[in-house]
Every structure is written in C-alpha cells, then in structure tokens.
Amino acid sequence: MVAEHDSSTIAESFKPLFYPGSVALIGVSSSSKKMGYHVLQSFMSSGFKGRVYPVNPKHRELAGIRTYPSLESIPDKIDLAVIAVPQSAIFDVMEDCAKKGVKGAVVITAGFREAEIEGGEEFHKRLAEIANQAGIRIIGPNTFGMVNLSANLNASFTPALSMIKKGNISLVSQSGGVCHVVMPYAIKEGIGFSKIIGLGNRVNTDFHDILHYLASDDETKSVALYVEGIDAPRKMMEAAKQLAKIKPVVAYKAGKFRKADRAAKSHTGSLAGKYELYTSAFRQYGVIVVEDVLELVSSAKALAFQPPPEGRRVAVISLVAGLGIISADFCEKKGLILTEFSEETQKKLFDLMPPYTIRTNPVDLGYVANDPDLCGEVIRTVLHDENVDAVALNYIYSWSEDFLELPVKHIIEAQKETRKSVTMCLNYPPGFWDEERSTLEKNLIPTFPTPELAAKALAALVEYGYIKEKFQKCPD
C-alpha cells in the first residue's frame, strides 16, 4: 500500500520504477497513429539492459520482440508497467497490475482530471484507490512519461528523449511541454541529464514524493523543477528543504500572471496559486528560483558540475571587453559583488599584461588573446586571489583556431588548485571547439552559450553556497 511514510520509505518505493529489472509495455501498437507505438519505439531506442515484455493481445511480435497477450501471461515478475491504453481500459489494466504485483507504473493514458471532461475527478480518485491499495507508485496519468538516462530507460512517448546525454541533472516537471523544450536544447548543447519526469496528474506521486526519492538517488547531483500549481504546498516545501540540504534544487514557477495562472489550473487540475507566495516560500526553504527555461537548465547544470563558492565576491574575465561588461552587469543584477583584486593580484596583472588590456575587474584579455599561456596565467592569478570566491569566464570564437587557442589546461588546473566556482561562456560555430569544450566539461567546468547565462549560472552557485551555510547554522 502506498501511503504516508517517512522519506526513506518513500524513496525506496521508487527504486523499482526508476531502476526496474523487468518492464511491461501495456498497450503497444503496430500503428504509428497510436500512443502505444511510440512507447514501444521509445523503449527500444533507449538501450535498456533489463527484461522487456510488450503486451498486446492482437500481436505475437512487435518490433522484433515477442509480445504477450496479457500481463498475467508474462512468465516473470514485473517491476515497471508503462501504460498507454485508452482511458476506458485503464481500470482493468490497473487491476491486472495489482494482481501481478507490479511495483510502479508510468500511466501515459490521459483524460482524468486535467480538462473539461465530465467525471474526470472520479476517474482520478478511483485510479488512486486501486494504485494505493496495491502499493503501486504511479507517474501520471496524463504524462508523456519519464526517462532515466542513467538506466537507459525511456518510458515515454517520445523516442528522441533517448538522444539526451547521460548526466547528473534531474528534471521534475508539471509540464511535458517544458521537458520537450529542454530536450532539443540539451541534445544540441550536450547537457547531460539523469531523470526527466513528467508528473502529469499526480495520482500518488507528487512533487514531495519525487523530491524524497531524488535525495537518495546517487545519479542526481542537482534538481530542476518546473512548477505550475502545488496541491500539497507544505509537504512540497518540507521535501524541497530536506533535499536542498543534500543537493541543490532550482525551481521555475509559471503562472505569474492572471490568465496564465488560470490556464495552469485547467492544465493539471491544481490551483496554480499566488506566484509571489510560492516563490518566496521556495527561497525560504532553500530552493533557488529562476525566471525561464534556459536559466533553469543553466543553473541546474552549473550546480551539477561545481561546488558552491564561499562568498559572493566574483571576478569576471573575458576574451573581449563587451562580454565582460555584460557578465559584470548580470553578476551585479543577481546580487554578486564585483570584487576588488588584492594588491598582490593587481600588481601581478600589471606585470603580466600590457597597458592596452583592462587589468582590473572585469579583466579584458583581448590584446593577449593569442597567448594561451599568458591568458592562463592571468586566469590562475585571479582564481588564487583571496578576494575572489568565484569566476565568470567568457570566451567566444574569433579569428581562427590558429590564432586563438583556449587555455583549457590552465583553466582546469587553476580551478582544481583553488576549488573555486567557475562558469564559462563558450560559444563557437558548429564543430570548431568541440574537443576543447568536451575536455573542459569532463573536468567539470560548465560552459554556456551566452555571457548572461554563464553569469546567471554562477549566481545560482553563489546562492546555493548561502543556502548551505544557512542550513549549517540552522539545521531546522
């Protein structure tokens, strides 16, 4: 039975769902017009290593795998059922799952509470009852599903989600749409995720349940939330706080304005509620609040890569002055302090760099750009300054690779020596600096396509430093 338990029991209950040994795909289809077709395609595209059993009474084989007429006929225990049957069949399927002892279900089937359908609320309740009685954790209904890239598991209706790189960000979203905006961005930018979860209508898995689980999940280093409405705000905030003590949590709350708020209510059937109320509660409970999808992903990425700094004194270093100005602007906008360098650093920078360059914070490398060792020495000097807690680096592709070499080794070494937080704006035409970027990211220097996003990501790191400090001082 799924009920109120302590957080570790809740966390434990999700393990078979996210790391199943065996999976039944119920409602698979040979027709690309059916949801079940895409569920099967998704699953097959993910490279899942466990046992998989498609269920459809009309077929003996689909996509080259043996297909079973019913859940019951599968000669194996089932950890996870991915369900994409019509709404009218859902209760029978759930009863079958209960009988079979299925541990978790992803219910893609829609038409319960979310829209204007009559009786939606009753459907929702009945589904909850069956699942809770049988102790089945349900993600959904009315969800695109979920992917756990760490387990090569794509339990969704979109095969392309399997193209996302394995990584350590987990995204929990009240909107499948947001996950699908993140998908191409993550693929193009090479941003790695662990879990991407569409909560849907939250029959018995709400934000707080998932947050308890993610606290215990070793593959998750930072958590990104997209929130429209909250049914159980107290539980959510408490779970977020417990999670934020262990790992960083970033939230993007929609429904700031009146009509958007009303739409959010229709969308997932819960009151979206007052934006300011929720965002200030988030902040109070240790959750970092961001303003759009790109900031959500960028912040979560930085937080998955880097430790938080010990303070808010930042240095900005740029290949070209303009980016330094933008970066400095956004750092100050986010409450960071553009530090004054120590006398020692200042002297060293004056010795290292010619007068054409800007040698105070924000530092402009422009005229020595083509000397990667000198640029590296400047970066190292700044990182070692006792007045510097964190550094926003800004490089962009100019001239050619012959002229402008990235001081990759210096950046990595200086960060490792000092263990200070670094984010980097790094942008270039397709193909040009892929190897350099890959080396930087393997060494946990997160890169971002614009100076604004790199500065915002650094601000998220700084904020998490303060959150950790607050929790250390006041553990409750």
Add this chain to the structure above:
Amino acid sequence: MVAEHDSSTIAESFKPLFYPGSVALIGVSSSSKKMGYHVLQSFMSSGFKGRVYPVNPKHRELAGIRTYPSLESIPDKIDLAVIAVPQSAIFDVMEDCAKKGVKGAVVITAGFREAEIEGGEEFHKRLAEIANQAGIRIIGPNTFGMVNLSANLNASFTPALSMIKKGNISLVSQSGGVCHVVMPYAIKEGIGFSKIIGLGNRVNTDFHDILHYLASDDETKSVALYVEGIDAPRKMMEAAKQLAKIKPVVAYKAGKFRKADRAAKSHTGSLAGKYELYTSAFRQYGVIVVEDVLELVSSAKALAFQPPPEGRRVAVISLVAGLGIISADFCEKKGLILTEFSEETQKKLFDLMPPYTIRTNPVDLGYVANDPDLCGEVIRTVLHDENVDAVALNYIYSWSEDFLELPVKHIIEAQKETRKSVTMCLNYPPGFWDEERSTLEKNLIPTFPTPELAAKALAALVEYGYIKEKFQKCPD
C-alpha cells in the same frame, strides 16, 4: 571631407564602404599569428564578387591572389580599404588612402583611445583629422571589422562570420564580443543578417551615422543595437527616431550596474552613463529596449519577418498546455493582453475540439495534436477572430513525425489571409523538422527555440505597432 551633413548625404557616404566595387586589404600576412592573415582569410571566405587587392610589400602572392607592394601601385581606384597594420604604421597608411582617393576604411588596428595607453587620445584625434580631411568614412579603429552578407563581404578578422546566412537584420555593436556571441547563435539557428558592424572607437562613424545609412539600406528590415556608452546622445536619439519611423530598431544597453558601467568606459573610451536615462530616452524616441543578447536577436528577427499588429490583444496557441502557460505569462509580463475570444470563435472552437482540450485562451491543442488539419483549423479560427491582434504559436517536437505533423500550410495561409503578427516557438532535435521550419521561415513566420523568446519577440512586434502609431499621430 566627412563633416556634418544631412542624413541622406551621410547615408550616401557609406555606400562605397558597404557595397564596394574594389577592395584593398592592407597589412595582409602569410602568418596566422598576424591579424592581417585572418583579414585575408575572412575576405576570401566571403565569396565577394568585386575586385580585391591584397597589399604587402614582402609578398607577390598570398592565398593565390596577386599581392601589391603598396596602395599606390594598385592600377585601379579603391572604394574600401580594410586595414590591419600595426598601430605605428596607421598614419602612413591613412595618408596613402587619402592620396589614393579611398572612400571608406575598416580600421581593425587597435591601440588608440580605448585603453590605458599613453597618448591614446592624441592618436585618435590625428586619425580623425586625416580621415575627415580626405572624406574617408572609417569603421573603427579597434574593431573586429564588419560584414555585409548582402554583398558577400567579410571585412573582419573572423572568417567564420561568413557562415552566417544572408538576411535582413542589421546589427550595430559597440562590442565585437557581442557580434561574436550572435555569430554561432545565428549560424546554429539559421538566422539571417545583412550587416554586422563593430563600431570600435568611432573616429568618424558613430551610431547616428550608421543609423542614417541603415535607414536608406534596402537590405535592412530591422536594426539591432548593442550600446555601451554614447558620445553624442542627442544625435544618436534623433537618428534612431528617424530610423524608427521607417523600420524597427531594438537596443540592448549594457552598463546597468556600477562596475559594469566603469568597465564600459574603459572599453570604448566613452562614458557609458546612466542606464535608466538612456533606456527611457530610447523608448521615447521609438527604440525597443531589450534585456539580453538572445532577446535582442529574437526581437530583431521577428521585426524583420512580420508586420506589427494593430493592438496588443494576443492569443496563445500551444501544442501542450505548459508552453501555453509560459507563453501567456511572458505575454502578460510584457504588457500584452490575453484576449477573450469572440462568441463566434468560442463557439467554433467548442465545435472543433473535444472537451479534453483547453479551448479558451491560451488554447491547448494537446489531444488533437495528431490531426494537423484540425489544428490548422483552430489556428485559422483564432487568427480570424476580430478580438485577436497577434498570435504566439508554440510547437515542440514530441512523439515522432509519423504522429505529429506540423500544420505548416495552415499557419502560413492563415497568417497571409489575416496579415496578423505571428511568432512561433518551434524546437526539435537536430534534423527532425528542418524542412518544415525552413518553409515557415521562407513564408516569414519567425521561429524561436523557447516559448519565452517567441513571446518576447511578439511583444517587440506589438511595441513597434504602438511606435508607428505614435509617429503617425505626432510625426515630430
């Protein structure tokens, strides 16, 4: 002589610079460690159709072209000189240009006023004197250069700028860095530009001069500005106003915060000055103000593609509800009004769509997504509503192409029938919807990677509608 003239004379003076028949590249080099090497590479990569004359006394040939020992020795008149000589040689070169009757120069050479060098101010003045006396328009010095993609002209030190698609946005920037952040974004997103100009230290070409020129340039449909400091605010605002009467102008002003402002002063040698003062002046003079690089490019793109709407009543249509909520949020944040549909539209949407969907504004197509004709009919109905001035459409790749077909034809037709403004969030994994997107953009439906950017771009269109209306009522 370059002096104060009326705007059409100023505009005329730039034509040989942006559309030269013949170009001399002065200071080209065979060494990739020299700036002149990259200038030659840039030029050769751009596919320029005119006559080109590299100048270097040490070579007879470079990159397969005959090289001339001096400007004087070129047996042709020269419209444009691209200059990348050391700072010590610049005055001799400029005197040569004056003698040769060169019309315009891009001076990449740096080290004049921008930094901490002694005597920088005098160098700057002397350069201005020579150029003004000889009537030579100078872009720079201390600039990466400029590209005019409309003329296959890359007069910069970065060959990769030639990879940007030909289009109708022109970008005028006080920072080469910003142009180089825009470059990979434009290449990856396929955003077309006409001119991209790094003003550098503005010897005799300042913002106002270029704005007068762009007003007369048929290839430019919208103008994006990146501004740090303004030397001649009155002239700039007046030129911006004249330009904004003819075509839309969007500005991103940096230096909002104290330290960033100070850095801006060091960077281009002009007072960055009070952010609020300049941004409110911009607004007053009909310039749309934006908050970051991506919003700058997105707004300029929408404005180059679409006519401004007649009012601020918008409809949001989304494939999935979450994106609709975000879009609605950003529309409202930007002062747009989420319209109420007319009774007729409302009735028609209830007839067209099943109850699972959200049939009020923001409209959610989710459950009918796989019926492109029905989605198209919904889009058409909304666009034809008399209560709707503009539409934010939001599509993201989900399921697969077999299941989800974009209603490309319907969107294009409905926009053409109604001539209302449309922006579209359209995102997908690399390769999946390239053809659909290309068809949409060829038909002037601008697409954006996130719902936030699509909404902001729509807001820029709405704002330009009000600016035009204001100018019609009060022409001065």
